Amino acid sequence: MTLLQMASLDRISSACAGASGPAVEVPLDGTVYDLATGEVLEWVPKNNPIRAVLNTLKSSAKPEPLKVYPVEKDDSGRVYANI
Numbered sequence: 001m002t003l004l005q006m007a008s009l010d011r012i013s014s015a016c017a018g019a020s021g022p023a024v025e026v027p028l029d030g031t032v033y034d035l036a037t038g039e040v041l042e043w044v045p046k047n048n049p050i051r052a053v054l055n056t057l058k059s060s061a062k063p064e065p066l067k068v069y070p071v072e073k074d075d076s077g078r079v080y081a082n083i
Helices: 049-057
Strands: 011-018 021-025 032-034 040-042 071-073 079-081
Touching: none
Parallel strands: none
Antiparallel strands: 011 021, 021 032, 032 040, 071 079
């Protein structure tokens, strides 16, 4: 699964943290991923009516971790990813 196959992962959740550090939450379905490892920390929680429906629709789907890539930031602030 790639980011293009999912709802936008545009929110870093300060309330969520995995064993490796910060986590990201998919705004639409609420799934939470560990930002460093890609591990699924919470799969489609039922914390509102829309997410409850999505949870039902995704109940037979197996949670898959996100792909993560090593990145480096230089002194000027440029970020390089090894994809």
